[in-house]
Amino acid sequence: MRRPVVAVIMAAVVSLLNPMMIKTDAYASNTTSTDNVYEEWESLGKFKLTAYCNCRKCNGKWAYGPTKSGVMPVEGITIAVDEHVIPMGSKVKIGDHVYTAHDTGKHIKGNRIDIYIDNHSRASDFGVKYAEVYVKR
Numbered sequence: 001m002r003r004p005v006v007a008v009i010m011a012a013v014v015s016l017l018n019p020m021m022i023k024t025d026a027y028a029s030n031t032t033s034t035d036n037v038y039e040e041w042e043s044l045g046k047f048k049l050t051a052y053c054n055c056r057k058c059n060g061k062w063a064y065g066p067t068k069s070g071v072m073p074v075e076g077i078t079i080a081v082d083e084h085v086i087p088m089g090s091k092v093k094i095g096d097h098v099y100t101a102h103d104t105g106k107h108i109k110g111n112r113i114d115i116y117i118d119n120h121s122r123a124s125d126f127g128v129k130y131a132e133v134y135v136k137r
């Protein structure tokens with residue numbers, strides 16, 4: 001006589017839990033969790049970072065023109081890379097920020113990245129930094 005009662009209670013508990021479980025799964029799949037970083041982003045190791053703007057001092061004869069990839073540089077997006085290390089157009093993560101490899105530079109060889117900043121004095125103030133760099137494969 002007890003078994004059917006237990007079964008009914010179990011069925012009730014399961015039906016109560018199910019919507020919660022579905023909700024949790026949906027939340028997890030919609031969240032861009034940092035756990036995904038390790039699946040999608042490949043570390044290229046530590047890079048030397050500098051910054052440049054589009055002025056004649058920074059860019060010589062290419063000043064005020066488009067980047068190597070043909071698009072105009074945009075602060076917060078554009079970086080210059082060594083094409084042998086990072087292919088043009090790659091998404092590149094430095095810290096929490098994702099940039100796009102739009103440009104190259106005479107001095108940007110190997111593990112070096114030049115970050116585009118829209119203003120010469122702010123680009124100079126950036127100085128030299130080192131950070132681990134990730135590329136999206």
Ligand SMILES: [Zn+2]
Nearest residue numbers: 053055058120
């Ligand atoms: Zn400049």
